[in-house]
Amino acid sequence: MDLLLLTAQQVGERYGLHRNTLYAWEQQGLLHPVRTPGGRRRYRRDEIERLLTLESLPVQAESRPRTVLYARVSTRKQEPFLQAQVARLEAFAREQGWDCEVVAEVASGVNENRRGLLKVLNRARRGELDRVVVEYEDRLARFGLGYLRAFLQAFGVELVVLNGKERKELGEELAEDLVAIVASFAARIYGKGDSGEETGQG
Numbered sequence: 001m002d003l004l005l006l007t008a009q010q011v012g013e014r015y016g017l018h019r020n021t022l023y024a025w026e027q028q029g030l031l032h033p034v035r036t037p038g039g040r041r042r043y044r045r046d047e048i049e050r051l052l053t054l055e056s057l058p059v060q061a062e063s064r065p066r067t068v069l070y071a072r073v074s075t076r077k078q079e080p081f082l083q084a085q086v087a088r089l090e091a092f093a094r095e096q097g098w099d100c101e102v103v104a105e106v107a108s109g110v111n112e113n114r115r116g117l118l119k120v121l122n123r124a125r126r127g128e129l130d131r132v133v134v135e136y137e138d139r140l141a142r143f144g145l146g147y148l149r150a151f152l153q154a155f156g157v158e159l160v161v162l163n164g165k166e167r168k169e170l171g172e173e174l175a176e177d178l179v180a181i182v183a184s185f186a187a188r189i190y191g192k193g194d195s196g197e198e199t200g201q202g
Contacts, residue, residue, distance in 0.1 A: 006043045031047060036073060067100040070132055071103070074108050104116065117140070125155055127155060130156040135161075135163055
């Protein structure tokens with residue numbers, strides 16, 4: 001008996017489609033999976049086959065590079081290091097034969113709201129990436145790298161790290177990031193203290 005609703009695995013086996021492609025089509029509003037009572041996706045066979053007949057769809061899905069090179073420094077005075085990072089990442093990507101997009105930014109490694117990083121994570125969530133390449137792990141994040149790695153893996157994105165240790169000329173960033181952390185905590189503590197004093201006076 002031919003199934004009308006398919007799991008992502010069954011879609012992959014029948015049509016050779018990766019689950020990231022299915023997620024991307026869903027994000028684009030092209031695919032409308034059925035949810036089971038347990039919240040799992042089931043895909044309509046006729047909808048999958050209809051999408052596969054659209055000749056322009058594969059071109060749209062592959063229109064952007066599926067490899068992102070991510071580079072970061074903490075301050076403007078370190079921009080020469082940022083340019084050097086990008087050059088080394090691009091050289092590596094060329095050696096691998098990867099078509100790539102560069103995301104480079106100046107922001108602290110403890111900043112959770114970096115535009116460039118959020119852009120990378122959103123592309124991963126939409127199923128648009130195969131890999132993210134960084135020169136050093138701390139370029140992606142000073143802390144919580146394990147969570148970011150797990151997030152990327154959940155969407156089938158490989159994290160490629162060229163070197164395990166940080167370059168000496170970027171070592172001063174750690175001190176600057178620690179100062180940023182202390183300043184953040186101090187602001188929270190003093191903020192709570194001011195709030196408490198005002199409440200007591202009331």
